[in-house]
Amino acid sequence: MVLKSFVEVEPESHFPLENLPYGVFKPEPGSLPRPGVAIGDYVLDLSALSSAGLFDGPLLKNSDCFNQPNLNKFVGLGRPAWKEARATLQKLLSATEPTLRDNAALRQIALLPMDKVQMLLPVAIGDYTDFFSSMHHAKNCGTIFRGPENPINLNWFHLPIAYHGRASSIVISGTDIIRPRGQGHPTVNSAPYFGPSRKLDFELEMAAVVGPGNELGTTVDVNDAADHIFGLVLMNDWSARDIQAWEYVPLGPFLGKSFGTTISPWIVTLDALEPFACEAPKQNPSPLTYLVEKTSRNYDISLEVLIKPSGQADSCVVTRSNFNHLYWTITQQLAHHTINGCNLRPGDLFGTGTISGPEPESYGCLLELTWNGQKPLSLGGITRTFLEDGDEVTFFGYCQGNGYKVGFGRCSGKIVPAPQ
Numbered sequence: 001m002v003l004k005s006f007v008e009v010e011p012e013s014h015f016p017l018e019n020l021p022y023g024v025f026k027p028e029p030g031s032l033p034r035p036g037v038a039i040g041d042y043v044l045d046l047s048a049l050s051s052a053g054l055f056d057g058p059l060l061k062n063s064d065c066f067n068q069p070n071l072n073k074f075v076g077l078g079r080p081a082w083k084e085a086r087a088t089l090q091k092l093l094s095a096t097e098p099t100l101r102d103n104a105a106l107r108q109i110a111l112l113p114m115d116k117v118q119m120l121l122p123v124a125i126g127d128y129t130d131f132f133s134s135m136h137h138a139k140n141c142g143t144i145f146r147g148p149e150n151p152i153n154l155n156w157f158h159l160p161i162a163y164h165g166r167a168s169s170i171v172i173s174g175t176d177i178i179r180p181r182g183q184g185h186p187t188v189n190s191a192p193y194f195g196p197s198r199k200l201d202f203e204l205e206m207a208a209v210v211g212p213g214n215e216l217g218t219t220v221d222v223n224d225a226a227d228h229i230f231g232l233v234l235m236n237d238w239s240a241r242d243i244q245a246w247e248y249v250p251l252g253p254f255l256g257k258s259f260g261t262t263i264s265p266w267i268v269t270l271d272a273l274e275p276f277a278c279e280a281p282k283q284n285p286s287p288l289t290y291l292v293e294k295t296s297r298n299y300d301i302s303l304e305v306l307i308k309p310s311g312q313a314d315s316c317v318v319t320r321s322n323f324n325h326l327y328w329t330i331t332q333q334l335a336h337h338t339i340n341g342c343n344l345r346p347g348d349l350f351g352t353g354t355i356s357g358p359e360p361e362s363y364g365c366l367l368e369l370t371w372n373g374q375k376p377l378s379l380g381g382i383t384r385t386f387l388e389d390g391d392e393v394t395f396f397g398y399c400q401g402n403g404y405k406v407g408f409g410r411c412s413g414k415i416v417p418a419p420q
Helices: 046-051 079-093 104-110 135-146 222-228 241-247 270-276 330-338
Strands: 022-026 034-039 042-045 111-113 118-120 128-131 162-164 170-172 181-184 193-196 204-210 229-236 261-263 277-279 297-299 302-308 316-322 349-351 377-379 382-384 392-400 405-416
Touching (some): 042 046, 042 104, 104 111, 204 302, 204 330, 222 229, 229 330, 270 392, 270 405, 316 377
Parallel strands (some): 170 261
Antiparallel strands (some): 022 118, 034 042, 181 193, 229 261, 277 297, 302 316, 302 392, 392 405
């Protein structure tokens, strides 16, 4: 049964009462950032509700977590507080509850048109880790660069591979991405190429936002890991393939990745995703004991990538994938991240890695879709092997419920030329 809000929500909206994702926004350019939730085409100002005393449950009644410029304090409170906030908000926004519905003065300051506000990064991201958790992506990349005989390294099947990314260059959806400069592979008898990347790519990912962390030297049990994950966002971990290919041996990605990572503004909570949980792929060989889950789950999240070529009016869908293709689950990723005693903190982010499906039309980046430039992609009569200046890439993601969608909004960025 679809939940009914007094706020009008279109059937195709990503933000019904079943969702209520969290973000941070400014009502106008000169105002202070504050937390909000999305409902239909509106943003509900949580600082206004908090100031009005409407968070009256035992865990949030005396908290100032919604009077902060980011969500870090709230996500650090843990699942009981998240559930209390969700129950309060669903009640306040329901069609039958008069508290907010019939208070015109409060509605005017607390319920703002989404297209009038400025969305910001929802959390202060202290650390960012990027995983490599899609088997189809790993196999395709290995085949392209090493050949089909042994495309996936042995260690990949035993642990969630990852590297430490650059938190400072994570930006909110709608931010332009400047084409990076760097070194590329030398040709025969020549020095390495230097200049703007010639193989700029998108990577279809999602990212988990860490809630309560763990103390340095302690670990998080894989079966408790979900309590340390607040929710998910869409993520485009832009990649300069030529720069990365030359630099990544032996220490991994650096300049080819650190120039920009785009995330969507709304964090969809695991509670909102719960109805869409599904069985994760069977892992063979069975992982070591600390990675064995009592219930190994992914989520049925449909993912879509569109490219609007420079100078064109229309976007073209280039791939459709699904979060359920991940081989290593987000809970396994978090548990592995802490198994050496590494301390995670509220607001930390970890990406899934590119999410590719088994079919060519479900590959999650241009490297795979064009097979490293060998098979140009047709975009409404225009071809692309990699991204050109002026191209705009947009991700969408949603779960399909019975008569409603739980979605993430959009994650977009446009490529602008490298500095001269």
